[in-house]
Amino acid sequence: xxxVEIHVEVEVxxxxxxxxxxxxxxxxxxxxxxxxxxxxxxxxLIAKTKGIKGITKLRNLLRRERIRAAARRVFLGGIxxxxxxxxxxxxVAFVGHISFSKPTAESPLGPIKIQIQCDNPRELVEWLxxxxx
Numbered sequence: 001x002x003x004v005e006i007h008v009e010v011e012v013x014x015x016x017x018x019x020x021x022x023x024x025x026x027x028x029x030x031x032x033x034x035x036x037x038x039x040x041x042x043x044x045l046i047a048k049t050k051g052i053k054g055i056t057k058l059r060n061l062l063r064r065e066r067i068r069a070a071a072r073r074v075f076l077g078g079i080x081x082x083x084x085x086x087x088x089x090x091x092v093a094f095v096g097h098i099s100f101s102k103p104t105a106e107s108p109l110g111p112i113k114i115q116i117q118c119d120n121p122r123e124l125v126e127w128l129x130x131x132x133x
Contacts, residue, residue: 009112034047
């Protein structure tokens with residue numbers, strides 16, 4: 001499970017402060033290095049990290065907020081071969097909480113897109129959000 005790569009993408013709207021958007025992502029994943037790309041009239045922030053350490057904070061938040069069962073459903077529904085893809089509400093992440101979102105039209109400021117690549121996504125889901133006993 002050490003061969004984990006995390007890819008985070010989030011659009012920064014013209015009305016948003018890029019540092020606050022970065023802060024929202026870091027409240028869920030910890031300290032990350034960001035790359036900025038221009039996309040039409042918006043800015044796209046991209047962060048990448050490798051290793052299980054990159055999602056340990058996410059795992060701890062899922063446990064603390066007692067939403068592992070809901071997270072498990074989202075993660076299992078987002079598995080595609082060697083990837084898990086899911087979306088988080090940007091505004092909720094800003095205050096250090098987790099709320100899953102759809103890719104479009106659910107979050108007014110747009111979601112945070114997370115793609116986790118690994119050899120065995122189901123094993124990773126078991127680690128992130130184990131089945132309740």
